[in-house]
Amino acid sequence: MTRRAFAAAASAAVFLAALPEAEARKLAFRISRVKKLTRVGGFVILNIKGRKILFVRDSAESVRALDAICTHKHWLVSYEHKSRHVVCPKHGSRYALDGSIKKGPSEKPLGVYRCRLVKGRVLLDL
Numbered sequence: 001m002t003r004r005a006f007a008a009a010a011s012a013a014v015f016l017a018a019l020p021e022a023e024a025r026k027l028a029f030r031i032s033r034v035k036k037l038t039r040v041g042g043f044v045i046l047n048i049k050g051r052k053i054l055f056v057r058d059s060a061e062s063v064r065a066l067d068a069i070c071t072h073k074h075w076l077v078s079y080e081h082k083s084r085h086v087v088c089p090k091h092g093s094r095y096a097l098d099g100s101i102k103k104g105p106s107e108k109p110l111g112v113y114r115c116r117l118v119k120g121r122v123l124l125d126l
């Protein structure tokens with residue numbers, strides 16, 4: 001990820017809002033505040049509570065959230081909408097949007113987060 005992309009991700013994180021205390025492990029943000037998620041196929045990596053999380057707008061009605069760190073040698077992953085795969089640029093591992101491995105050398109799946117798109121808000125369970 002470029003320095004510029006990190007800066008964009010960091011500024012997007014400003015718009016995250018914690019929900020009430022009873023839901024302290026949940027976060028929400030308006031999808032309109034993260035431009036890269038406003039179109040299907042868009043993705044962004046946000047730093048949330050010390051975790052790098054890859055958000056993927058995989059359809060008009062949904063957003064996926066996965067760990068953004070490859071399980072092989074810990075590089076940042078990216079998303080390729082054409083194949084609908086999460087890809088690691090370092091050694092070529094590929095993951096499906098459910099975190100499962102499509103191609104090694106990774107041997108462990110990516111972690112996934114429960115993530116919903118409700119009335120224009122992305123709701124994330126940490």
Ligand code: FES
Pocket residue numbers: 070071072073074075088089090091092093104105106
């Ligand atoms: S670090 Fe991702 S495939 Fe090696």
